Amino acid sequence: MNTGLSPEITVLLMGCLVDLSTDKQTQINQYIQQQLIDWKRLDTLADRHRLKPFLYRTLLKIPNAPTAFVESLKQDCRITATDNLLKLQHYKEVSALLTEHAIEHIPLKGVYLAEHAYPDSSLRISGDIDLLVGKDDVFRTIRLLQNHAYHLSKKQDLHWQQGEQTILSDLYEVSLFKPFFNDSHFDIDLHWKIMGFNQHYALFDLPYVRSQPEFSTELMIVLLVTHHGVNNVWQQIYYINDLYFSLKGKDINWNWLLQELGRYGFEDVFLAGLYWCVQIWNLSLPATVQTLIGSSKIHSIAEDYAQSWESDKANEFSDLILLQLTRLAKAQTKPGRRLKTYGTFLSSRVFRYSLFRVGPRLIYLPKEVGFLTIFIRATQSLFRFLPARSTN
Structure with a gap:
């Protein structure tokens, strides 16, 4: 290769x-x-x-x-396989609980893909359990999980104290954890909207996923590209594997899928992911799609994404935010869409809530005073960004 x-x-x-x-x-x-x-x-x-x-x-x-290296991998994989089985079983229990209480939900990413897309669930290392619920079921779901030993994190507990409307206005997901054994715990990321790039650019919810049952596979691909490609800039190779196994053997309506992704300016991000699916897995594609990923522009975009693979750590904080902006802007072919990319990036940095740590305390400031807090947030981002840059 x-x-x-x-x-x-x-x-x-x-x-x-x-x-x-x-x-x-x-x-x-x-x-x-x-x-x-x-x-x-x-x-x-x-x-x-x-x-x-x-x-x-x-x-x-x-x-x-090397024999010692392979043996070390073997030990790690045994632990991973056990962890995956525990999380899969726990997901099934949580799913049954939500179903019992008539809460419509769909699983996203890790646990779902491990069980339904990968040929062997042990191949897909899972982190959090991601669930998408309807907006009207958010607080019923949170309280139900709290009644079953789940807890909100300190930051999100602070949001909880501000009231339900503040949570719905400020957030699109909450994280809950349940202690399991010693320091280990199960984690659930409860989503009611999936953010594409930022809250002013694109938002997807349960009604969107359920809107066209005949395109249910394609709609899940849209969410995967949004999370893995747009929000996380394909910066880990397993994101490409997720895309491959989500597509492999599926009867995909390629014209509809490309058109739908094009509505949000995500088409070239998707094509860059497909490029690597072909390079790594030799994914078979329709001739028209193969022609699209063969363009020099898609090659350039795909190679840009691959640059981050060499780092020992995934990009986060300001580094990731900057990469989201530059990668998505480069993937736009229409000037209006590029303008929206930059415009929503700026507005999303201003009109948002802020959490500040003062000693041991967390202080919440609502997004209505975003103009007053933007300078403090900018300073915080700068201090996160500069040390990351200085080590390169």
């Missing part, structure tokens, strides 16, 4: 396999033999990109892979 990326990232990409053919085994074995692999860095990157299960299953059959 000629990617122009480091040997460690290249090994990770080559290791994204379900079935290892003899030819592929020979190719990987020769590559490892010819390249100077930093195995410690490979372990760090495999962890960051949530690819240890794939890497272990692949390297297990590669003679030139």
Whole structure:
């Protein structure tokens, strides 16, 4: 695989396999033999990109892979498999609880994809349990979960004290946790809207997902591209795997999907993800879509996204915000859409609530005074941004 990326990232990409053919085994074995692999860095990157299960299953059959490294992966994968099973079982219990109380909901991302998209659920490392509910069921769901030993975080408990209307006005999700064993806990991210880029750019909710049952698969792809591609700039390789397994073997209405993503200016973000699905997984696409991802513009956008794969840590805070802006702006073909990208970015930084820490206390300021707090938030962002930059 000629990617122009480091040997460690290249090994990770080559290791994204379900079935290892003899030819592929020979190719990987020769590559490892010819390249100077930093195995410690490979372990760090495999962890960051949530690819240890794939890497272990692949390297297990590669003679030139260091035995100690493969054994370490084996131990990590055992822990991951157990964790996945616990989270899957817990999700089913939570889903049954919500169904029992007539709360319509749909699962998103990790746990759902592990069970329904991946060929083996142990291949998809899951984090939080993400659920989407209707706006009218938000507080009923929160109270129900609180009655079953879930707690809001300190920051969101502060929002809770401001009242229901403040939560609906300020937030689009809340995080709850349930202590499990020692310091471990189950986490639920409860969404009632999915934000695309920022709250003034695009918002998706349960009625949107349920609006056209004949395009239910395509609508879930829109949400996945929004979260993985737009909001998180494809910065982890498992995001690409999620896209691949969500598409593989599905009867996709490509014209409708591209048109729907185009409504929000997300089409090229999606095509960049597809580019890497082809590079990594050799995803079969219709000729018209294959032509689209073959353009020099999509190649350039896809390579921009891949630049962040080399970092030992995922981008966050100001770094991530800046990448969201630059990547989405570059993906726009219409001047009006690019103007909206910059315009909503600015407005979303001003008209929003703020939380400030004063000693041990958190202070809440409503978005109505956004103009007064923007300078403080800008200073906070600057202090987060500069140290990240200085280490590069």
